[in-house]
Amino acid sequence: MVSKKHVVIIGGGIGGLGLACLLGKKGYKVSLYEKNAKVGGRASVFEKDGFVFDMGPSWYLMPDVFENFFKLLGEDVNEYLKLTKLSPSYRVFFPGDEKYPVLDMYSDLSKDLETFEKLEPGSGEKIKKYLKISGEQYELAKEKFMYRNYNSIFDFLQKDFLKEGLRMNPFQTMESYLNKWFSDDRLKKILEYTLVFLGSAPDKTPALYNMMNFIDFDMGVYYPDGGIYKVIEALENIAKKYDVHIHTSSPIKEILSEKGIAKGVRTESDEFIYADFVVSNADMNFTEMNLIKDDSQRTYNEKYWNKAVMGPSAFILFLGLSRKVDSLTHHNLRFSQDWKKNFKEVFDNPKFPDDPSYYVSCPSKSDPSVAPAGKETLFVLVPVASHLSFTDVQKKEYRDKVIAMMKKDLDIADLEEIIEYESMYTHEEFKADYNAFGGTALGLAHTLKQTILRPNNKSKHIKNLFYVGAGTNPGIGMPICLISSELAYKRIEGIKHPNPLKEL
Numbered sequence: 001m002v003s004k005k006h007v008v009i010i011g012g013g014i015g016g017l018g019l020a021c022l023l024g025k026k027g028y029k030v031s032l033y034e035k036n037a038k039v040g041g042r043a044s045v046f047e048k049d050g051f052v053f054d055m056g057p058s059w060y061l062m063p064d065v066f067e068n069f070f071k072l073l074g075e076d077v078n079e080y081l082k083l084t085k086l087s088p089s090y091r092v093f094f095p096g097d098e099k100y101p102v103l104d105m106y107s108d109l110s111k112d113l114e115t116f117e118k119l120e121p122g123s124g125e126k127i128k129k130y131l132k133i134s135g136e137q138y139e140l141a142k143e144k145f146m147y148r149n150y151n152s153i154f155d156f157l158q159k160d161f162l163k164e165g166l167r168m169n170p171f172q173t174m175e176s177y178l179n180k181w182f183s184d185d186r187l188k189k190i191l192e193y194t195l196v197f198l199g200s201a202p203d204k205t206p207a208l209y210n211m212m213n214f215i216d217f218d219m220g221v222y223y224p225d226g227g228i229y230k231v232i233e234a235l236e237n238i239a240k241k242y243d244v245h246i247h248t249s250s251p252i253k254e255i256l257s258e259k260g261i262a263k264g265v266r267t268e269s270d271e272f273i274y275a276d277f278v279v280s281n282a283d284m285n286f287t288e289m290n291l292i293k294d295d296s297q298r299t300y301n302e303k304y305w306n307k308a309v310m311g312p313s314a315f316i317l318f319l320g321l322s323r324k325v326d327s328l329t330h331h332n333l334r335f336s337q338d339w340k341k342n343f344k345e346v347f348d349n350p351k352f353p354d355d356p357s358y359y360v361s362c363p364s365k366s367d368p369s370v371a372p373a374g375k376e377t378l379f380v381l382v383p384v385a386s387h388l389s390f391t392d393v394q395k396k397e398y399r400d401k402v403i404a405m406m407k408k409d410l411d412i413a414d415l416e417e418i419i420e421y422e423s424m425y426t427h428e429e430f431k432a433d434y435n436a437f438g439g440t441a442l443g444l445a446h447t448l449k450q451t452i453l454r455p456n457n458k459s460k461h462i463k464n465l466f467y468v469g470a471g472t473n474p475g476i477g478m479p480i481c482l483i484s485s486e487l488a489y490k491r492i493e494g495i496k497h498p499n500p501l502k503e504l
Contacts, residue, residue: 004027004028004029005028005029005276005277006028006029006030006031006274006275006276006277007023007028007029007030007031007275007276007277007278007279007492008031008032008033008264008265008273008275008277008278008279009030009031009032009033009279009280009281009468010033010252010255010265010278010279010280010281010282010287010291011032011033011034011035011041011280011281011282011469012032012033012034012036012039012040012041012246012248012281013039013040013041013042013043013281013469013470013481014040014041014043014231014232014235014469014478014481014482014485015041015281015468015469015470015481015482015484015485015488016032016034016039016041016279016281016468016469016485017032017039017040017232017235017236017239017485018069018235018468018481018482018484018485018486019279019281019468019485019488019489020032020235020239020244020246021073021235021238021239021242021244021485022072022073022485022486022489022504023244023489023492024239024241024242024243024244025073025074025242025504026489026493026504028492029243030239030242030243030244030245031244031245031247031273031275032239032244032245032246032247033247033250033251033252033265033267033273034246034247034248034249034250035249035250035251035252035282035435036248036249036433037248037249038248039232039236039246039248040229040232041056041281041434041469042055042056042057042434042441043055043056043057043228043229043231043232043478044056044229044232044433045227045228045229045232048318048320048421048423049320049372049420049421050320050371050372050375051318051320051370051371051372051375051377051420051421052227052369052370052371052377053318053370053377053379054227054228054229054361054363054379055316055318055425056228056441057228057477057478058228058331058361058363058379059197059221059331060083060221060222060223060224060228060231060478061215061216061219061221061222061477061478061479062215062219062477062479062480063083063219063220063222064219065142065479065480065482065483066081066231066479066482068500069479069482069483069485069486070234072486072501072502072503072504073238073504075238077234080230080234080237080238081224081225081230081231081234082224082225082226083222083223083224083225084222084223084224084225084366085107085220085221085222086220086221086222086223086329086330086331086366087106087107087108088104088105088106088329089105089106089107089216089220089221089331090104090105090221090329090330090331090332090333091103091104091105091328091329091331091332091333092104092105092189092190092332092333092335093332093333093334093335093409093410094186094335094337095334095335095337095408095409096337097186100118100119100186103115103186103190104329105190105216105217107216107217107218107219107220107221109127109128109131109217112127112217113127113128116187119184119186119187120182120183120184120187123182123184123187126181126182130181130210130213131213131214131217131218133210134210134211134212134213134214134218135211135214135218137208137210137211137214138211138214138215141208141211142500143499143500144498144499145474146474146480146483147483147486147487147498147499147500147501148487148498148499149457149473149487149490149491149496149498150456150473151456171206171448172206172207173202173203173204173205173206173207174192174195174202174203174205174206174207174209174210175192175202175203176203176207177207177210178191178192178202178210185339186335189335189339191210191213192339193333193335193357194209194212194213194215194216195209195212196312196357196383197212197442197476197477198212198311198442198445198446198475198476198477199310199311199312199440199442199443199444199445199446199476200309200311200347200445200446200447201343201344201346201347202343203340203343204309204347204445204447204448205446205447206446206447206448206451208451209446221331223330223363223366223367225367225369226367226369226370227363227367227370228478231478250267250268251267251268252265252266252267252268252282252291253265253266253267253268253270253291254266254291254292254293255278255280255287255291255292255462255465256272256274256278257294257297257462257465260297260461260462260463261462261463261464262275262277262278262459262462262463262464262465263275264278265278265291276464277464277465277466277492278464278465278466279465279466279467279468279488279492280465280466280467280468281467281468281469282435283434283435283436283437283443283471284300284437284443284444284455284467284469284471284472285300285305285308285435285437285471286435286437287467287471288300288301288305289301289302289305290435292462296461297459297461297462298461299455299456299459299460299461300455305437308437308444308450309347309444309445309447309449309450310386310387310437310438310440310442310443310444310445311386311440311441311442311443311444311445311446311476312346312347312383312384312385312386312440312441312442313383313384313385313386313388313426313427313430313436313438313439313440313441314381314382314383314384314425314426314430314441315352315381315382315384315395315398315402315424315426316379316380316381316382316424316425316426317378317379317380317399317402317403317422317423317424317425318378318379318380318421318422318423318424318425319377319378319379319380319419319421319422320371320375320376320377320378320419320420320421320422321375321376321377321378321415321418321419321420322375322418322419322420323374323375323376323418324374324375324376325362325376325410325412327410327411327412328360328362328365328376328378328410328412329362329365330361330362330363330365330366331359331360331361331362332359332360332361332362332410333357333358333359333360334357334358334359334360334405334406334409334410335357336353336355336356336357337355338355339357341354341355342355342356342357345385346383346384346385347385347445350385350386350387350388351385351388352384352388352390352394352398353382353383353384356382356383356384356402356405357382357383358380358381358382358383358402358405359380359381359382360378360379360380360381360406360410361378361379361380361381362376362377362378362379363377363379364376364377375420380402380406382402383441386427386437386438386439386440386441387438387439388427388439390426390427395424395426399424403415403416426439427439442470442476443470443471443476444470444471444475444476446475446476451475454472454473454474454475455467455471455472455473456472456473457472457473457484457487457488457491458491466488466491466492467488468481468484468485468487468488469481469484470484472484472487473487474487486500486501489501489504
């Protein structure tokens, strides 16, 4: 009997877990090594004094991608997750705006059109046309681009590829594209905020990402009861169902190769694990610069990383409040008054933003299980530049600034007094927990160049070494990382079909 081929996966983020599920179902022997005490990567979780905090992703978007991925595994996503469509999807705060300081968005055009009309009379019909085009581009992206592996720049120059690709406005920025449609700054901010999820600014992000607006306003925002980590637990359970061996608290020291072919890995405890294929779900920079010891075998060397545009890091506060807060809904977005200056302080002139946009998740509004009775769980995230250096004193000062802003902006005057639990999470924690280059919270930004020329999911110099997750195609975000799992699976299986798989 021929033995099963062995695949070692480094890192248990959603991309690595998704790939482990696909390969396990196909019959491969799969060993997954995770450096932390639990799988999940940035989508981790912790509990303190009855408060449950999702530590990273908190938006469940693109439900169709999750549904299709589970279906590919022969599973029904609804048997693993109890999903609730949020209403409102999120609340927007415009400090200093006397007319519309607070607005709710519903992912329901019968309600949202009225809001857009208030902001910009006559915009309702334009929004419907805009979202129709966005929806067409989303479907086009899924069918022609997202699920496709690329081997070189010449793949992008094929006649059929160019024809379809040009329909998606790749050479305009989101800023210039939206300016052709709308004039009200508040309306444009609502349409641009999702770009932060992609780690980029409106004046640097290709207009093809207008499809994010279709995802937002047509598909809606969902929440899995118990929190985002329930997605990770679901994938972990499916992986174990197919006998995937998951090793936690097991960091990898080196990727082993022989004559240019991956042969396995060496653990921090100097154990050698031999394999037919190695796939890294670890930070791409860490993989290339630390796990591959021979510089000549690195696809992305120091010169590449010195020029790379990284997505922002995050200044995060985990807050447990002793009482309910009426002014918040589940997702809350506070927008900077000087939008362009804020983005420049995150991407061009790195510093802690003077007037930051920030996000507050309050999942206890939808889920009583994540906070003690009568209390609230808050996740506060301020996008800040990666590669920042700061002292503990500066960090404490910025914490005080954010709390003061929340008291005023979000109408929580006694916020300081009702904080029952508090902790901070910044660049150093991202580096320590996830080996994140520059302390980035997201990875490589989705600029035009880093969208088209994103690091490939196969090594250029080591055969049978592949990559999965946010650092490779197609990019950042939980559902997008699941698509990367399918792309890595295609590489290992030698499948060249450019469209989504229908079966394994």
